[in-house]
Amino acid sequence: QLQLQESGPGLVKPSETLSLTCTVSGGSISSNSYYWGWIRQPPGKGLEWIGIIYYSGSTYYNPSLKSRVTISVDTSKNQISLKLSSVTAADTAVYYCARHITMINFDYWGQGTLVTVSS
Amino acid sequence: NFMLTQPHSVSESPGKTVTISCTGSSGSIASNYVQWYQQRPGSAPTTVIYEDNQRPSGVPDRFSGSIDSSSNSASLTISGLKTEDEAEYYCQSFDSSNLVVFGGGTKLTVL
Numbered sequence: 001q002l003q004l005q006e007s008g009p010g011l012v013k014p015s016e017t018l019s020l021t022c023t024v025s026g027g028s029i030s031s032n033s034y035y036w037g038w039i040r041q042p043p044g045k046g047l048e049w050i051g052i053i054y055y056s057g058s059t060y061y062n063p064s065l066k067s068r069v070t071i072s073v074d075t076s077k078n079q080i081s082l083k084l085s086s087v088t089a090a091d092t093a094v095y096y097c098a099r100h101i102t103m104i105n106f107d108y109w110g111q112g113t114l115v116t117v118s119s
Numbered sequence: 120n121f122m123l124t125q126p127h128s129v130s131e132s133p134g135k136t137v138t139i140s141c142t143g144s145s146g147s148i149a150s151n152y153v154q155w156y157q158q159r160p161g162s163a164p165t166t167v168i169y170e171d172n173q174r175p176s177g178v179p180d181r182f183s184g185s186i187d188s189s190s191n192s193a194s195l196t197i198s199g200l201k202t203e204d205e206a207e208y209y210c211q212s213f214d215s216s217n218l219v220v221f222g223g224g225t226k227l228t229v230l
Binding site: 039046047048049052060062063096098100101103104105106107109110111112 | 219
């Protein structure tokens, strides 16, 4: 059974860079036809797509976040990573990683990790 | 920017049928597949409909999806409502650049 697990600091200071890692187990991140992505959800609000990456390194980002986001992949560790720079309180959210079937749905999700931006 | 608009909330009684709409702001919603996710409090979303009208294994056939090109909308219909269906529901599709777009979510209350 495929499992995804997010990890990283739960508290980040304003203006700093948020860094999270998603470790995939029970399957290879290098599988064809799948992208791997990040979605976030501010407390009490809806889902916001951040971006996706293919195992080759090809990326697509939400235009509203593109200037601050970097998603990378480490196939040797079966991990993807998220970096979001210059964070503010508006970036406080539960961050999910998920597997994306190309041009269809996100079929496997991590449990999510809450990141709070506060001094 | 392409947006998907959902009603903020809907409510219905157990045993009844409810439909949640998802309207595209531009273009043709039929150009790309629409997916629907169910999210219960404290949990990650799960897919209840993919590719407009396909149900993943394990999702009861009380859940169905459709596309109405005339209104540029997708719909999620849940029949025979159960209290366990009470959750937030999100539609998801793609814009003209094939970037992912989520709807704002609809809170379903089963009274």
